[in-house]
Amino acid sequence: MNSLLFQHHLLQTRRQFFGTGGLRMGGLALAAMAGSNAFGPSVAQAAMEPASARVHPPLAGLPHFAPKAKSIIYLHMNGGPSQIDMWDYKPSLGEQFDKDLPDSIRNGQRITTMTSGQARFPVASSKFKFEQHGQSQRWVSELLPYTAKIVDELAVVKTVHTNAINHDPACTFVMTGNEVPGKASLGSWLAYGLGSESDNLPAFVVLTPTWSASAAAQALFTRMWSSGFLPTRYAGVALRTGGDPVLYLPNPEGVTTADRRAMLDALGQLNQQRFAELHDPEIQTRIAQYEMAFRMQSSVPDLVDLSKEPKSVLDLYGPDVTTPGTFAASTLLARRMVERGVRVVQLLHRGWDQHGNIAGDLPAQCRDIDQASAALIMDLKQRGLLDSTLIVWGGEFGRTVYCQGKLTKENYGRDHHPKCFTMWMAGGGIQGGVEYGHTDDFSYNIVENPVHVNDLNATIMHCMGIDHERFAFPFQGLDQRLTGVEHQRIIKEILSV
Numbered sequence: 001m002n003s004l005l006f007q008h009h010l011l012q013t014r015r016q017f018f019g020t021g022g023l024r025m026g027g028l029a030l031a032a033m034a035g036s037n038a039f040g041p042s043v044a045q046a047a048m049e050p051a052s053a054r055v056h057p058p059l060a061g062l063p064h065f066a067p068k069a070k071s072i073i074y075l076h077m078n079g080g081p082s083q084i085d086m087w088d089y090k091p092s093l094g095e096q097f098d099k100d101l102p103d104s105i106r107n108g109q110r111i112t113t114m115t116s117g118q119a120r121f122p123v124a125s126s127k128f129k130f131e132q133h134g135q136s137q138r139w140v141s142e143l144l145p146y147t148a149k150i151v152d153e154l155a156v157v158k159t160v161h162t163n164a165i166n167h168d169p170a171c172t173f174v175m176t177g178n179e180v181p182g183k184a185s186l187g188s189w190l191a192y193g194l195g196s197e198s199d200n201l202p203a204f205v206v207l208t209p210t211w212s213a214s215a216a217a218q219a220l221f222t223r224m225w226s227s228g229f230l231p232t233r234y235a236g237v238a239l240r241t242g243g244d245p246v247l248y249l250p251n252p253e254g255v256t257t258a259d260r261r262a263m264l265d266a267l268g269q270l271n272q273q274r275f276a277e278l279h280d281p282e283i284q285t286r287i288a289q290y291e292m293a294f295r296m297q298s299s300v301p302d303l304v305d306l307s308k309e310p311k312s313v314l315d316l317y318g319p320d321v322t323t324p325g326t327f328a329a330s331t332l333l334a335r336r337m338v339e340r341g342v343r344v345v346q347l348l349h350r351g352w353d354q355h356g357n358i359a360g361d362l363p364a365q366c367r368d369i370d371q372a373s374a375a376l377i378m379d380l381k382q383r384g385l386l387d388s389t390l391i392v393w394g395g396e397f398g399r400t401v402y403c404q405g406k407l408t409k410e411n412y413g414r415d416h417h418p419k420c421f422t423m424w425m426a427g428g429g430i431q432g433g434v435e436y437g438h439t440d441d442f443s444y445n446i447v448e449n450p451v452h453v454n455d456l457n458a459t460i461m462h463c464m465g466i467d468h469e470r471f472a473f474p475f476q477g478l479d480q481r482l483t484g485v486e487h488q489r490i491i492k493e494i495l496s497v
Contacts, residue, residue, distance in 0.1 A: 055292070056196035056203045056343070063194060063465025068496065069390035069428025070197070071338040072190065072464065073345045075331075075373060077365075078171065079218050079352030082399040082414055083422040085126045085362055088158055088443045089139035093125035093401070096442075097409075101402045105444050112165055114355060114404060115415045121402035123442070124412040127359065136433035143366040146374035152433040153377050153386075154424045155494035159437025159446045162397055162418045162453045167218045167353065170396035170418065175224040177454050177482045184228035184473070185236065186457060187344040189482045190464060192227070192234040193471060197341030200299035202292060204344040205337055206236040209330040212364035213351035220348055229475040233285040236346060239333075241325030245300055246293075257297070264290055303336055316379060318371040328372040335379050338389050352395055355404050356413035377426055386427045390463050392456075394423030401442045420446050423456065429463030431496045451491060458488040462495070 084090065101121040115121070129142045134152040147154075164170035169179040176183040184192070187204040196203030206225045211217060225236030239245040251260055268287055275283040306314070306322065309332070314321050320328040327349055334345040349369060354361050373393065380386040398421025399414035406412075420439045426432065437449040461468040461482065468488065472479035 054195060054197070055199040055288075055295075056191070058195040059193050062471075064467045064470060065465055067428070067463065067465025068387075069463045069465075070388045071341075071343055071345070071428075072187075072390040072392065072460065073331075073334045073338065073376070074186070074347070075369070075391065075393045076174075076224075076346065076348045077352045077369070077393070077395040078220065078348050078350045079167065079354070080170075080395045080397045080399055080416055080421070081352045081365070082354065082358065082362060083158070083420070084399065084401055084414070084443045085128050085358065086141045086143060086366070087139075087156060087422040087424075088420075088439060089130040089141075090125070090401075090441055090443055091130075092441050093123060096123040097125050098122045098407060101442065101444070105440065105442050107445075109419065110165060111400075112416050115400070115402070118404070121400075122407050123401055124403040124407055124414065127410065127412075134433065136435070138433075138435060141366075143363055144370050146371040150374045150377050153381070153426045154432060155426065155430045155434045155436065156422065156424045157436045157451050157456070157491070157494065158420070158422045158439055159449055160394065160421050160423050160451045160453065160456060161446060162421075165397070165416050165418050167396065167416075168221065170416075171218075171221070172223055174394075174396045174453050176226075176228065177457055177484050181221075181223050182228055183223075183480070184230045184234075184482070185223070185225050186460065186482060187225055187236050187346050188227040188230050188234040189461075189471070190344050190466075192230050192473075193466060194343055194464065196343040198337075198343075199341075200295040201303065201337065201340055201342050202237040202296075203342065204234065204236040204346070205342055206238040206346045206348070207330040207333065208238065208241060208348050208350070209327040209368075210241060210325045211327075211349055211351035212368050213354070213361040214364075215351065215353065215355075215357065215361055217350035218353050220350065224348065225346060229480060230473060231281055231285050233288050236344070239300075241330075245304055246296060250297065260297070299340075303340065304333065306332065313379060317375040320368075321372070327368045328375075331372040331376040332379075335376060335383075335385075338380075338385060339383070354399070354413060355415060357411060358413060359411040380427065388428050390428040390430065390460065391426040392423065392460065393425070395421065397421055398443075401444055417444070419444060425459075425494065429495055431494055434494055436491065436494050449493075452488065454483040454486075454488045455491060458483045459491045459494070462490045 101123055130139045133140050133148040136152050138151045140148040140151055162170055162173055164173050164179050172181055173179045175185045191203035227235040271283055271287050317328045317332050320326040321332055323329060330347050337345050351365055380389050397416055397418040400417045404413040404415045437451060438447050440447050458468040468483045472481050
């Protein structure tokens with residue numbers, strides 16, 4: 001008897017035995033149907049595969065119903081963009097400037113330690129002008145002149161709220177549906193359930209563009225694109241903003257593509273032998289990742305080469321588009337990825353944590369993202385891809401109406417505010433030109449149509465053809481779901497017919 005295998009099985013729980021047993025049968029069936037090695041085809045085999053063969057197949061039974069969107073681009077403004085200065089227009093606040101926020105508005109609600117010690121909470125009305133735009137007559141800040149031009153494509157949700165008041169748990173919550181680390185991210189859930197139409201790129205790709213705010217930005221944690229308890233092959237693959245998009249992707253000098261193929265085939269056989277001994281699904285993940293890296297050696301250089309994009313498209317995204325790592329360059333890459341069948345693209349733009357110097361930092365951040373965000377929607381639309389691509393824009397929370405630190409007419413700061421903030425959605429499954437939810441005159445409390453973060457996640461799932469209540473993964477004795485165990489609702493009022 002193989003003593004190593006015997007010891008491994010002794011350490012298995014009953015649940016692990018039956019769980020991995022199902023994986024073994026599925027793997028054998030998949031290998032039999034594919035008629036190829038379980039660790040993936042060689043170059044010659046790939047050329048002979050039928051068109052229906054997919055590197056990232058969906059789970060059986062998914063999608064649950066015909067999806068409106070086939071892919072998603074999630075534009076996350078890390079740090080908490082100020083809804084009062086960008087979207088949630090409150091003209092009466094000018095009369096309240098430098099007056100104390102009424103106790104009846106705050107109502108004893110929790111605030112952060114960064115402002116809890118202030119002697120007073122003076123109201124800071126926005127210094128930026130708002131105008132109405134589009135057929136929808138949507139109020140938009142002067143900070144977003146390009147987004148204002150496409151506002152009729154957007155569903156603006158003004159009453160998003162979250163549980164967390166600090167960045168790390170709030171970012172973890174908006175991306176995984178839970179403040180506790182270790183859960184699977186939205187992108188990983190979608191990659192796991194729906195797979196991808198791309199055979200040469202990962203199903204879930206992450207970009208972390210540069211930012212212009214002068215203040216130090218909050219750290220990004222990989223848990224925002226982690227697969228958590230799902231197999232690690234569904235984690236997001238982060239592309240670098242400078243130099244080679246993926247380290248060590250090119251072959252070393254003197255190593256040919258044929259050499260690399262032969263090495264991977266030999267390594268795959270060794271890994272298969274190990275898998276036969278231990279039946280560890282992570283070994284299969286490792287094999288799949290090696291194979292994907294091989295495919296990316298040719299697909300990634302083509303992906304990031306913008307030289308074939310027409311000048312009209314480059315001009316649409318603005319002057320920063322040819323600078324690697326900028327938000328503009330990243331949004332154009334996102335469009336090129338969904339064109340190539342990538343399921344999920346996540347952009348995380350830092351620098352939105354403006355506790356002070358709103359007058360300097362917020363305009364800089366908006367210049368980073370405004371033209372490129374609008375261009376992304378226009379570019380997708382003119383290519384016939386907007387109806388099949390869901391765009392989501394937002395942060396982990398909003399900002400307070402009261403000032404943090406010194407208040408003047410020309411400058412002020414704002415603290416974290418989880419009770420209400422603005423996000424927008426566009427594209428696949430979303431009705432353009434609508435506004436949902438209303439806040440009070442201080443943009444502090446919700447007065448109509450609250451939207452929990454997990455309501456938003458349930459709506460995203462719905463647009464992608466998934467019933468969030470039926471999409472679960474067994475872990476730690478629970479059927480884990482992105483939207484948690486509490487009831488969440490789909491925001492039907494913003495959906496297209």
